[in-house]
Amino acid sequence: MTSPFQPVSDHLVSALVRDEPRVLTRITSLFGRRGYNIKSLSVGATEMPGVSRMTFVVSGDRGVVEQAMKQLDKLHDVVKIIDHSLEKYVDRELVLVKVRVENTERRIEIRQMAEDFRARIVDAGHHALTFEVTGDEGKITAFIEQMRTFGILETMRTGRIALTRGSNADIPSHIYHDGETETLQPVLQSAPREGKAREVNNMF
């Protein structure tokens, strides 16, 4: 049997999860146990109380990613999985880059370069400048590569975050009325769980 799977590449996947203890451990331990490689992971609160959103970059062939998503989908804490490859999306990453500044001439040169990338200076020292850059992965990688020639002291990237493009929300906020946790429970138990199988299960 030949492999039906596509070559290895990065996949962007979001998961809406219940904001409960150990959710992050549960998810990362699932990835670890089954040998899925997480390249980046960002977690944050959403507009809905009780629901957090995670965005993963998973590397592997299509089969690996599908299996990872199906396994995630089985977890009780996971409300919905969004495979961003199925629809258009917007994604961003934030990076802080501290660059060595040797002299005034270099300072000007570095600032010029940073302006081209619309990087903001968030800290300035005698011998270093710290930039904040947001953008897609390509832009950030390109910025870091440019700064490397001056001497990077340290960097910190947040990992990618993503939202589906257009006016359809993955879980429409109006359902939740931004209300109390109790009003969230029935919705968590019904609507989103119905919806989530759609993305994951492109099978009969």
Added chain:
Amino acid sequence: MTGAKALWATLAAHGISTVFGYPGGAIMPVYDALTYYPEVRHVLARHEQGAIHAAEGWAKATGEIGVCIATSGPGATNLVTGLADAMMDNVPLLAITGNVARHLMGTDAFQEADITGITLPITKHNYVVTDPNELPAIVAEAIRIARSGRPGPVLVDIPKDVQLAAFTGKLVKPQAAPEAISPRPEAIHAACELLKTAKKPVLMVGGGSQGASKEITEFARAWQIPTITTLMGLGAFPASDPLWLGMPGMHGSVAANHAISQADVLIGFGLRFDDRVTGRVKDFAPNAQIIHIDLDAAEIGKIVRAHLPVKSDAKQAAVALTQGAVPFEVPEWQAQLDEWKTRGEHPTTWGAAQAVRQVVARLRPDDILTTDVGQHQMLAAQLARFEKPRRWLTSGGLGTMGFGFPAALGAAMAEPGVQSIVIAGDGGFQMTAQELATLTKYDIRNCKICIINNSYLGMVRQWQELFHEKRYSEVYLGDSNPDFLKLADAYNIKGWRADNSADLETAIDAWLSHDGSGLLEVVVPNEHGVFPMVPAGAALYEMIENEPVKVPDLGDKMNVMASAPDTEISTEASQ
């Protein structure tokens, strides 16, 4: 009312009649509250592992949820093996553990263990109850999760002060189970169309089909599809049916393994293509279009590619497929299967196989048979003939030694009118032998123990024989085994012993007709193997059909096995 009482009230409301457990410091308030709830029977095991396997036996026999209770720390960690076992074999199970008081959690307090952290990968879900008022809702949700979809174990960890705290919340009613997943009509249509093209069809029935036995049997008969039941699926299709081909995989039947290797359409119900079933995956059903029906989407395509994946409850899919039935008439295929069915039979000389044969021959359709893990387990799976589902309880996925006896005990308590027989090895029995005390304590009269004693860890010894040039490293038990009859006697349980076929027949008569539980020790020769056997890493069609006369010279052992040529290894071995 306290949190502990709220727990019992919730369990009672869910119809939980029996729990298996072992008390300790951090679960004492729950045990104290138990005295107010006589409607729930607590069974005191002698080890938490015994308690959880008994709960598994209860659940596997009835299809209902099994419940076990342990204290914190060492009590909780003693449940780990049972939880992993239940996870692998989809056993609906609720484990309740005590924990140290909330203010002590995280301080390495006496008997503290992070049991939710420890059991994260081996439970379907787990909880720490931090608010006593949430306890009933959490327990109700835990029961629903354990039962629904693909069943599994759920653990609820309750700190001691939560058990003691005043409960001011509301008790909850049982949550309705979610509706079963129906197959999409187009999937059923596509499956029927594919089946109609088949010249060599095979149906594989797995453990996920135990609840859909009737419907799947109707489906197989309506289409006249030859049927294989996996180790976990034994009993889901009646063995007396001429369509039945036996069990597939490492110790599967010649007919089942060759049928898979030659099938052109293979339809699988509620199974996960375990590596013990598939052999070398790339040569599993190499010519077949595979229809895989499972309610767990993550199982479809995990190991074996499904040409037609169908996400559905087994029962609903079987009913739908039966409606499109066009009975097969493929005489050549049937003739070939019939020829294979006559092969790979065990010799009738005295040995473990003969002993197991004589014991399982006495099974009645309602009797429950449990096993431990090893040679006796595979022999029982090969030789027993099950007509009904949920009569065969074995540790399939995890392969847990020590499972059989407590599971039989739990099953015997679940179905007091039914005989529950355990076949164990001399090794595995000693892992949970202390549960003989439980048998005596509750005067369980319908649990019959049979120990097949070959003085070895037989399956390990068989592998050492085949793959390690008979270097029997640390597998001999014969010099230190107890006198099993004396051991039984010490717990006031009657025992019998036999070491030949005729004595065994007499002993079986006495053992089975004895009014009460009993232990039968069958002493068999040491060096017998279980065949047919597909060596690890080999394809199903490379199975060794019969016990080799001498140890096969397999050259570079496992490597040769892994890349064995198309010829059957038995041919090479006997040359």
